[in-house]
Amino acid sequence: MTRSLLTQANERRLRAIASTADSQRRAFEQYLTPPETAAYAASMFNASSGNAISCLDLGAGSGMLSMALIDRFGAEITLTAIELDPVLARTCSDELCSTGVRFEMLLGDALTIELKDKFDKVILNPPYSKMAAKDSRQELLPVKCANLYAAFVVLAIKSLKDNGECVAIIPRSWTNGDYFAPFRNWIFENASIDWMHVYDSRKEVFSDTNVLQETMLVKLSKRPQRHTIKVTESHGKNDAVSESNYPANELICGLKRKKVVRIKPAEPSLISSMQPLSELGMLASTGKIVDFRSRDKTCSEPGPNCVPLVYSCNFSKEGFYHPVDAGKMQWYRCQEPKDEKLLIGPGAFVVVKRFSSKEEQKRIKAFAFFPEAPIALENHQNYIHCGTSRNTIPLEKETAKGLSIWLNSSIIDSWFRSVSGSTQVNASDLNQIPTPSTSQLRNLSTRWTAKLTQKEIDIICEELINE
Incomplete structure (x- = not known):
């Protein structure tokens, strides 16, 4: 097949984007795959053995991924495409008719259509929105899925023949956090993660449909986990690609049923021998005040x-300030005894902002915090203490100071970036951060001031790990 197939498919894709209202694209989550990404996704499949190949395109859109498969494998394939939007389904059918490949177009919801056959290869760029726990389609899945894209990947794996392959264009958010833990565990038990391609730019991959998302391509196969995982990276869809191969047990790691998927191994010579935060008697929890649900209590x-x-705005490099003029209510009224159970303090804690993007200089922003009376911590912060999820107990002041230095180090920034696939800094990820012993944290605390520079923090932490 010639590259003109993808050129032709892209012309139809661009017409479909131009003729569809933004509101409809959002409703159907029609973030149509650009040709460069489609071609790279198709290239991730193993080469053909010369036999006929059965392929499934889940959520086919205008047909770009189907055309990429045909461009890669030619007339050897038979194709089944599923699409919910009848207009795009017709566009996709027109594309496929022009190729001479045998295909079947199924119109409807991919999660409810019953497929009679298993496939050699499945390709998909699924919708990304949340999936309610009470969604009736959850009952059709072998595991509860937090997002539609996870449900589509589960369906893709279920639809494969043994040793079949799936390539999915999905957000990186599934790789970490409690939210996706059931999905990850199902993947670990039912498939092999063979190859991950990560884009450094959140804007460039779907630039013509205004998607801001940390996007990855992941190749999975229906077989036990391979011993190695390939990881490739590029800035955007047209840029040079770097390649590495890592032992699978260095990328799939963590505690029991809370394993995460990294894109790079932890630096073995630096922090691999350190225990996770949660095993040192400390715990990261999330602030308990959701302000938009507590408007009658904020003032x-x-x-x-x-x-x-x-709030986050009460913390700066210079320290903690309250109240501040930042457009946020600065007081919480305790109207009932149960309100007091949501408070923390007095005592020592480490507060970590819950949201940061990969473009920011630092992903983890931690502050040693010493309230002298009870305070209400808004939900967009995590806080570290030495209690339980139901009972907050303050840290020792020296431990809090030393821990804030450690969490603000470039060592931990690098560790976190290799784990985190979203803008959230999840409490579950903080609980797995490799952490020095409490005696080492107390030693770090002797160097603490609220105005340490990044260079000073890094020197202090490098001295600790090189002792």
Whole structure:
């Protein structure tokens, strides 16, 4: 097949984008795959053995991924395509008719259509939105899925023949966090992660449909986990690609049923011997005040039974300030005894902002925090203490100071970037961060001030690991 197939498919794709309202594309999550990404996805499949190949395109859109498969494997394939939008289904059918390849177009919801056959290869760029726990389609899946894209990947694996292959264009968010833990564990038990391609740019891959998403391509096969995983990286869809191969047990790692998928192994000479934070008697939890659900209890001025309401904007490199003029209510009114159970303090804690993007200089932003009276911590912060999920107990002050230095180091920034696939800094990820012993943290605390520079922090932490 010639490259004109993808050129032709891209012309139809661009017409479909131009003729579809943004509101409809959002409703159907029609982030149609550009030709460069489609071609790379198809290239991730193993070469043909010369036999006929049965292929499935889940959520086919305008047909770009189907055309990429045909471009890669030619007339050897038979293709089944599923699409929910009847307009795009017709566009896809027109594309496939022009190739002479045998195909079947199924119109409807991929999660509810019953497929009679198993396939050698499945390719997909699924919708990304959340999937409610009460969604009736959950009952059709072998594992509860937090997002539609996870459900589509599960369906793809189920639809494969033994040793069949799937390539999915999906967000990187599945690789870490409790939210996707059931999905990850199902993948570990039912498939092999063979190859991950990661894009450094969140904007460039779907630039003509205004998608801001940390996107990856992942190749899975229906077989036990291979011993090695290939990892490739590029800035965008047209840029040079770097390649590495890692032992699978260095990328699939973590505690029991909370394993995560890394894109790079931990640096063995630096922190691999350190215990996770949670095994040192400390715990990361999430702030308990969801402000938009507590509007009747938040206020701009202090009054009876009010305590400070603390947001990310109350922390800066210079320290903690309250109240501040940042467009956020700064006080929380305790109206009932149960409200007091949501408070933390007095004592020592480490507060970590819950959201940061990969473009920021630092992903983890930690602050040693010493409230002298109870405060209300808003939900966009994590806080580290030495209690349980139901019972907050403050840290020792020296431990909090030393831990804040460690979490702000470039060593931990590098570790976290290799694990995190979303803008969230999950408490579950913080709990797995390799952490020095409490005695080492106390030693770090002797160097603590609220105004340490990044260079000073890194020197302090490098001295610790090189002792």
